[in-house]
Amino acid sequence: MTTSTVHAPTPAVELAGITKRFPGVVANDAVDLRVAEGEIHAVVGENGAGKSTLMKILYGMQAADEGTMTVGGSEVRFSSPSEAIDAGIGMVHQHFMLADQLTVLENVVLGAEPTRRGTIDRAAARRDLEDLGRSYGLDLDPDDHVETLEVGERQRVEIIKVLYRGARVLILDEPTAVLVPQEVEELFRNLRELKARGHTIIFIDHKLEEVLAIADTITVLRQGRTVATVDPSEVTAHQLAELMVGSDLPTPSTEPRADDDHVTLAIRGLSIPAAEGRPALDGIDLEVRRGEIVGVAGVEGNGQGVLVEAILGLREATGGDIALDGESISGWPVRRRREAGLGYVPEDRHRRGLLLDAPLWENAMLGHQTTAPYARGPWIDRRGARDATTDIVADFDVRTPGIDTTARALSGGNQQKLVIGREMAAGPRMLIAAHPTRGIDVGAQAAVWADLRTARADGLAVLLVSADLEELIGLADRLLVMLRGRIVAELDPATTTPMQLGGHMTGASGDGDPS
Amino acid sequence: MNLRRLVLALAAPVGAFAFSVGLSSLVLLAVGTSPMEAWTEMLSYGTRLETFVETGNRATQLYLAGVAVAIGFRMNLFNIGVEGQYVLAALLAAAAGAAVDLPPVLHVALIMAVAMAVGSAFAGVAGYLKVARGVHEVISTIMLNAIALAMVGFLLRSWLLDETDTTLNMKTPEIPPSGRFPQINGIVETFTREIGRGRELWGFLLVAIVVGVLFHVFLNRTRAGYDLRATGINPFAAEASGVDPSATVVRAMLLSGAVAGLIGLPEILGDAHKYDLGFTRGLGFAGIAVALVGRNHPGGVAVAAVLFGWLDSAAPILDVVGDTPREIVSILQGVVVLSAVVAYEVVNRIRRAAEARDAAAASGARAPA
Numbered sequence: 001m002t003t004s005t006v007h008a009p010t011p012a013v014e015l016a017g018i019t020k021r022f023p024g025v026v027a028n029d030a031v032d033l034r035v036a037e038g039e040i041h042a043v044v045g046e047n048g049a050g051k052s053t054l055m056k057i058l059y060g061m062q063a064a065d066e067g068t069m070t071v072g073g074s075e076v077r078f079s080s081p082s083e084a085i086d087a088g089i090g091m092v093h094q095h096f097m098l099a100d101q102l103t104v105l106e107n108v109v110l111g112a113e114p115t116r117r118g119t120i121d122r123a124a125a126r127r128d129l130e131d132l133g134r135s136y137g138l139d140l141d142p143d144d145h146v147e148t149l150e151v152g153e154r155q156r157v158e159i160i161k162v163l164y165r166g167a168r169v170l171i172l173d174e175p176t177a178v179l180v181p182q183e184v185e186e187l188f189r190n191l192r193e194l195k196a197r198g199h200t201i202i203f204i205d206h207k208l209e210e211v212l213a214i215a216d217t218i219t220v221l222r223q224g225r226t227v228a229t230v231d232p233s234e235v236t237a238h239q240l241a242e243l244m245v246g247s248d249l250p251t252p253s254t255e256p257r258a259d260d261d262h263v264t265l266a267i268r269g270l271s272i273p274a275a276e277g278r279p280a281l282d283g284i285d286l287e288v289r290r291g292e293i294v295g296v297a298g299v300e301g302n303g304q305g306v307l308v309e310a311i312l313g314l315r316e317a318t319g320g321d322i323a324l325d326g327e328s329i330s331g332w333p334v335r336r337r338r339e340a341g342l343g344y345v346p347e348d349r350h351r352r353g354l355l356l357d358a359p360l361w362e363n364a365m366l367g368h369q370t371t372a373p374y375a376r377g378p379w380i381d382r383r384g385a386r387d388a389t390t391d392i393v394a395d396f397d398v399r400t401p402g403i404d405t406t407a408r409a410l411s412g413g414n415q416q417k418l419v420i421g422r423e424m425a426a427g428p429r430m431l432i433a434a435h436p437t438r439g440i441d442v443g444a445q446a447a448v449w450a451d452l453r454t455a456r457a458d459g460l461a462v463l464l465v466s467a468d469l470e471e472l473i474g475l476a477d478r479l480l481v482m483l484r485g486r487i488v489a490e491l492d493p494a495t496t497t498p499m500q501l502g503g504h505m506t507g508a509s510g511d512g513d514p515s
Numbered sequence: 516m517n518l519r520r521l522v523l524a525l526a527a528p529v530g531a532f533a534f535s536v537g538l539s540s541l542v543l544l545a546v547g548t549s550p551m552e553a554w555t556e557m558l559s560y561g562t563r564l565e566t567f568v569e570t571g572n573r574a575t576q577l578y579l580a581g582v583a584v585a586i587g588f589r590m591n592l593f594n595i596g597v598e599g600q601y602v603l604a605a606l607l608a609a610a611a612g613a614a615v616d617l618p619p620v621l622h623v624a625l626i627m628a629v630a631m632a633v634g635s636a637f638a639g640v641a642g643y644l645k646v647a648r649g650v651h652e653v654i655s656t657i658m659l660n661a662i663a664l665a666m667v668g669f670l671l672r673s674w675l676l677d678e679t680d681t682t683l684n685m686k687t688p689e690i691p692p693s694g695r696f697p698q699i700n701g702i703v704e705t706f707t708r709e710i711g712r713g714r715e716l717w718g719f720l721l722v723a724i725v726v727g728v729l730f731h732v733f734l735n736r737t738r739a740g741y742d743l744r745a746t747g748i749n750p751f752a753a754e755a756s757g758v759d760p761s762a763t764v765v766r767a768m769l770l771s772g773a774v775a776g777l778i779g780l781p782e783i784l785g786d787a788h789k790y791d792l793g794f795t796r797g798l799g800f801a802g803i804a805v806a807l808v809g810r811n812h813p814g815g816v817a818v819a820a821v822l823f824g825w826l827d828s829a830a831p832i833l834d835v836v837g838d839t840p841r842e843i844v845s846i847l848q849g850v851v852v853l854s855a856v857v858a859y860e861v862v863n864r865i866r867r868a869a870e871a872r873d874a875a876a877a878s879g880a881r882a883p884a
Contacts, residue, residue, distance in 0.1 A: 338757045
């Protein structure tokens with residue numbers, strides 16, 4: 001027996017005080033992460049909590065503004081992934097980076113080919129690959145073309161690729177997001193095998209049940225900060241959900257709602273068949289009344305995004321009906337729905353909400369480009385559009401040098417205020433707001449909440465999809481929970497705690513729950 | 516603010532051109548000729564009135580080609596098929612023009628309509644394939660180029676051949692005088708001396724100017740133009756805003772093809788009055804370069820078309836005087852394209868960074884205490 005077992009073991013990876021700022025957002029704010037040698041360490045947090053940024057820093061894809069990184073006891077500073085790889089850190093990306101037309105063997109050695117007298121030594125590569133596969137129980141045929149593989153098998157190729165480059169520390173970015181349950185089991189078996197052979201695994205996830213099943217230690221991030229490092233045997237999924245969401249945010253709240261039975265949006269039996277790996281919609285029924293905010297909760301990817309796109313007309317439903325003020329809009333194209341008064345605050349403003357390289361006034365008219373004051377007949381009304389934009393900028397406190405500034409130059413919070421402002425200014429009947437406060441600072445968040453409250457008081461019907469449980473409980477008049485493409489619970493926010501909501505979201509609840 | 520914008524906008528093309536001249540000079544030095552002599556020759560030949568007339572004619576065609584390509588580029592559609600579209604359109608329009616006899620203005624209008632319809636229809640095939648079958652337009656338009664040129668070869672040799680012609684030149688029958696576009700030497704000559712015999716400034720230049728104005732108005736003042744630009748900047752956001760992606764693709768291809776159809780007409784209507792083996796090819800590909808250098812902007816494309824047109828028109832002197840290979844002009848044009856694209860990106864980054872600083876300052880200045 002050596003004496004080294006007596007000492008506190010050196011952590012495999014230690015991040016201390018990591019800070020990373022992007023214009024308008026602090027993605028990581030003095031984050032600490034200490035990963036022991038040979039453990040499976042889960043990093044959990046909501047989208048936008050800073051998990052991915054932290055891992056990109058550890059893997060050398062981005063440089064931290066402040067803080068130190070220690071790998072195996074010595075301080076490091078990576079300026080590219082290849083330096084991280086040299087230090088024994090490997091990353092399995094959520095979106096696989098494989099060449100479909102090449103074989104498993106070719107993919108594994110790609111970029112790190114063993115050579116003999118200037119040519120690729122295929123025999124050696126094959127030998128190494130087979131050794132790796134055998135010793136880790138990663139079952140793969142080196143000669144299969146990657147395009148013929150299942151998703152789970154492709155992930156194994158990615159893992160072998162990382163091992164082949166000599167990684168001792170493996171970062172897996174939401175590895176279960178693309179897998180079906182059986183494949184998740186298989187992955188977990190592989191991870192335990194890796195751990196048994198002394199590898200250290202950092203596992204990013206937000207599916208709490210999975211995290212509790214596999215991790216030895218869990219670090220929780222929220223809004224760019226480390227909020228806790230816990231032992232999975234000592235926490236429940238509920239407690240973890242509370243840690244992720246937090247309870248120290250400025251609480252959004254609304255007045256009780258006036259009685260108004262007019263149904264603005266009615267959805268009956270809306271169904272969309274399951275696409276690859278993702279739950280779609282399965283017989284959704286919901287109503288939103290005038291002056292009502294209906295909150296939709298759910299773990300990311302349980303159909304909320306699909307529901308929003310279906311209401312908007314971006315996705316075709318195979319069954320059921322959507323009606324706006326009693327009139328069926330199911331067969332209408334997006335434009336007609338928008339013109340009929342359907343407002344939309346997209347989940348990802350950069351992707352669905354803005355023309356980043358266009359000036360603000362052209363962004364203000366996006367989605368309303370066929371109606372006054374932005375258009376007159378087939379013509380763009382430049383004067384009208386510019387005046388309207390000036391009003392939006394003033395009324396919604398969009399901080400910008402002017403309306404000719406390109407949208408890209410603004411901070412996330414100001415971009416979001418512009419998006420909310422243009423939707424509100426158009427006087428919609430129904431607003432679909434998906435994660436309206438995601439990734440924006442607390443001040444902008446409060447402004448967005450105030451806007452939603454005002455609009456509700458004026459009789460606007462709002463469907464609010466959010467991952468922020470406080471926001472849902474605080475703003476919504478009614479709460480719906482989505483799980484695997486279905487609405488599984490309807491809750492009264494007045495009597496619901498984030499803990500209970502979290503339980504419904506993961507499907508872990510229902511037993512002895514007071515609601 | 517606006518001054519900064521102007522300086523930045525001009526810095527890129529001017530810088531790119533200066534860099535290109537410098538690099539081409541080095542090439543000339545490397546092959547052992549004097550760059551000074553070559554540029555002096557080109558400048559003195561290129562500033563003659565007759566060369567300017569040539570430049571105007573060439574630029575007319577290059578501008579139409581550049582606009583045709585730019586319409587596609589504006590929504591991230593790469594219409595590489597302008598080449599095939601304009602050659603086929605020119606042949607069919609010339610044949611149609613010779614087959615009928617109409618009053619003067621109508622006759623020209625018919626020829627233009629045929630050319631635009633043919634270019635549009637041929638480009639529409641690529642649009643349809645993209646929307647209905649998911650075929651990338653670069654692939655389909657390249658293939659369609661080959662088909663168009665093969666069709667031109669076949670048609671010119673068979674059904675559209677002027678059989679009364681006894682020379683070896685294969686051509687379509689001549690378009691009667693009512694179907695010709697007048698030259699506009701007179702307009703220039705009111706300001707200058709008389710243009711040397713045999714040089715004519717094609718009146719189609721005026722059509723190209725109208726096309727440019729319409730392009731500008733369409734892009735910036737109409738809803739359809741806004742939809743097209745929005746799709747080019749962010750197709751996902753455009754779709755969520757109510758733009759029908761498929762319809763916009765087809766519309767842009769039809770429009771691009773219609774303008775492409777006009778490219779060959781200045782030559783057919785103003786000079787040749789027929790389609791024959793001497794018809795100028797390659798303008799469709801040149802149009803890609805012109806659109807790139809002109810940043811797909813109606814005015815920018817015009818400047819690029821004049822620059823390229825002038826280089827093409829001034830280059831032949833190099834064959835006559837001195838021992839500079841005239842291919843140096845092709846090198847110069849190529850380098851201009853590459854360095855302009857790089858320069859625009861650099862300027863773009865500078866502009867973005869400056870804007871982000873201004874926006875941050877504005878955000879701080881009005882922030883509540």
